[in-house]
Amino acid sequence: xxxxxxxxxxxxxxxxxxxxxxxxxxxxxxxxxxxxxxxxxxxxxxxxxxxxxxxxxxxxxxxxxxxxxxxxxxxxxxxxxxxxxxxxxxxxxxxxxxxxxxxxxxxxxxxxxxxxxxxxxxxxxxxxxxxxxxxxxxxxxxxxxxxxxxxxxxxxxxxxxxxxxxxxxxx
Numbered sequence: 453x454x455x456x457x458x459x460x461x462x463x464x465x466x467x468x469x470x471x472x473x474x475x476x477x478x479x480x481x482x483x484x485x486x487x488x489x490x491x492x493x494x495x496x497x498x499x500x501x502x503x504x505x506x507x508x509x510x511x512x513x514x515x516x517x518x519x520x521x522x523x524x525x526x527x528x529x530x531x532x533x534x535x536x537x538x539x540x541x542x543x544x545x546x547x548x549x550x551x552x553x554x555x556x557x558x559x560x561x562x563x564x565x566x567x568x569x570x571x572x573x574x575x576x577x578x579x580x581x582x583x584x585x586x587x588x589x590x591x592x593x594x595x596x597x598x599x600x601x602x603x604x605x606x607x608x609x610x611x612x613x614x615x616x617x618x619x620x621x622x623x
Contacts, residue, residue, distance in 0.1 A: 472580040476532050479584070482574060483523045484535045489563065490516045491538040496560065502553045508605060509560070512598055519591055526584065554611045561606060564599045571595060 490513060497509040527534060571592040578585040606612035 470580055471530055471584070475578055475581050475584055476530065478574050478577055479523060479527055479532065480535060482570065482588075483520065483527065485567075485570065486516050486520045486523070487535065487538040489567075490520065492563075493560070494541060496556045499551050500553050500556055502609075504605070505553050505557065505609075508601065512560070515594055515598060519594075522587060526587065554609075557602075557606055557609070557611045558613065561602050561612075564595065564602055567595055568592065568599060 493509055493513050493516065497506055497513065500506045500509060524534065571588055574588045575585060575592060578588060603612070607614070
């Protein structure tokens with residue numbers, strides 16, 4: 453009897469976990485991207501001025517680190533090679549006046565848009581392994597909520613690059 457990756461009974465009847473080559477690449481690529489994003493977000497968190505923005509970044513960092521742990525567990529399960537991990541922290545002395553929170557916000561916002569697209573592309577490619585498709589659907593939903601928070605926060609602060617409205621159109 454096969455239950456997930458555990459088998460009870462004769463070993464010759466156990467099914468090996470299945471993953472397509474493209475799926476394993478997407479896992480590795482998604483992990484590398486998340487490693488880079490955590491390192492960048494740590495830097496942003498260190499130089500941001502606005503306490504609410506720092507809290508928003510800290511919450512986003514927790515989402516990234518949870519997703520990293522999930523991807524690493526799956527990669528270990530399938531015995532896939534791991535990329536080099538990001539440093540534990542990116543603390544360094546910086547002049548806080550050099551970078552404005554608005555610029556940091558726009559970079560975080562653009563990154564959130566890019567990640568949503570990557571999640572959708574990954575979801576479309578995970579056709580063999582149901583577990584991966586479910587995991588990335590969950591990632592997409594969580595990142596969609598983060599994106600919604602970013603939109604609301606950016607508009608509240610006046611940091612969103614909102615295109616001009618058509619004459620007579622209301623917001």
